[in-house]
Structure formats: C-alpha cells, structure tokens
C-alpha cells in the first residue's frame with residue numbers, strides 16, 4: 672500500500688486495484704459459487720447464521736442463490752482465497768486490531784445479479800454498509816468492505832456506483848443523505864467503475880453507494896461480486912446456534 676493510495680483512500684473513501692486475481696482463480700471461484708449454490712438449493716438453506724439467503728430464478732426458471740453470506744465457512748475455495756497474504760496490506764487501512772470479518776456481520780457475502788424475468792436481484796438502491804451497526808444498537812465502528820469482482824463490468828451497462836468523500840459526512844449525512852434502498856436515481860457526483868473480472872475494490876462502510884441495474888439481459892447481465900468486511904474492535908462472531916435456535920436446522924455445510 673503506497674502513501675498515495677492511503678491518501679486517496681482517506682480523501683475518496685475507496686480504492687480500485689486492477690487484476691488482483693488471474694483468470695484461473697476467477698474461474699475457480701465461479702465454480703465454487705455454482706457448487707455452493709447447488710448445495711444450498713438442494714438443502715433448502717434459508718438462513719445462515721441469522722442472515723437470510725436470497726433466492727431467485729435463472730433464465731431457465733430454475734432456483735438459484737443470489738446472495739450468499741458466510742461463504743468462506745461453507746466452501747474451502749473461499750476460505751483459501753481469504754488466506755491470501757495481500758489482504759494483510761488492506762488491513763493497514765484500519766487502525767487497531769483490524770481483521771477480516773469471516774465470522775462477523777454477514778461474513779463473506781456473494782452477490783449474484785442477473786437481469787432476467789425470474790431474477791430477484793438486479794440492482795441495489797443507495798445505502799451505506801455501516802448503517803447496520805446502528806440498527807444493532809452499536810456505535811458505528813470502522814468498517815471497510817473489500818469487493819472481489821468476478822465478471823467484467825462496462826460501467827455504461829451498470830454496476831457499482833459510489834459517491835466519493837461521503838464517508839466524511841458525519842452521522843447525519845449517513846442517516847439522511849438519501850432514502851435507504853428506495854432512492855435509486857443516478858447522482859451527479861457518483862463514480863462508476865470499469866471492472867475486469869479479478870479486480871478488487873475497497874470502500875469505507877460509511878460511503879454512499881448503489882448498484883445500477885444492467886442495461887443488458889440474460890447471460891450478458893450476469894454480475895458476481897464477493898464482499899468481505901474489514902473490522903476492528905470487540906470480536907462479535909455470529910453462529911448458527913446462537914442466532915437461529917428454533918427456525919432453521921440445516922445440514923452442516925462445511926466440507
């Protein structure tokens with residue numbers, strides 16, 4: 672991590688690293704996504720450590736997982752990815768005992784967007800990721816979200832949008848700058864990303880961002896991106912047992 676990168680991150684609230692992963696690694700992760708999705712569909716996994724699994728239908732009407740959580744606890748390929756020593760450099764962006772939140776918040780999240788008739792995930796309205804701390808009655812602690820992108824994304828067709836600098840807006844701005852998830856319109860200050868599969872982005876959890884629905888449909892609109900939080904402070908792991916004692920009893924998914 673260079674000094675210029677540190678300064679850009681302080682100022683803008685995000686960084687974009689090209690080609691973090693090579694095409695082989697990307698292919699292995701896509702395969703793992705398919706494997707874990709097939710397993711969760713088959714086992715009818717509805718909640719993982721208290722976080723609901725989001726389902727939709729693919730172009731052929733078959734059920735598919737569109738949002739996974741705690742993925743690294745359920746497939747060895749994801750666990751291996753997070754052992755990459757380069758994540759240590761990213762931890763330097765947060766003070767104190769910064770760590771990857773593999774067992775905290777939603778763990779390793781995978782979003783699988785598809786613009787198709789049966790899809791349940793095509794876009795995401797404006798939000799910050801840090802707001803959930805408030806709902807949990809916690810102080811908003813430092814939190815970064817590291818994105819690992821597994822599909823090319825021409826920004827003219829959709830994808831991630833961020834408003835630089837909004838991580839420095841204070842609590843009022845974090846609460847009221849926009850209407851959470853309801854507001855979806857483009858903002859004149861937003862920036863889009865020219866993403867190649869294998870790129871990595873990192874953004875401050877207080878930064879306002881959204882995902883623009885793809886202008887394409889079907890296979891050409893497919894967008895898979897993984898997010899792992901970087902956090903510090905008291906360790907607050909989630910567990911299957913403590914969060915969902917009655918509702919859901921599912922198979923042990925860890926291989």
Ligand SMILES: O=C(O)CCC(=O)C(=O)O
Pocket residue numbers: 780782795800818830831880881882896898
């Ligand atoms: O799909 C993306 O790139 C962003 C997703 C996101 O903001 C989220 O899951 O909180």
Ligand SMILES: [Fe+2]
Pocket residue numbers: 798799800880
């Ligand atoms: Fe987000």
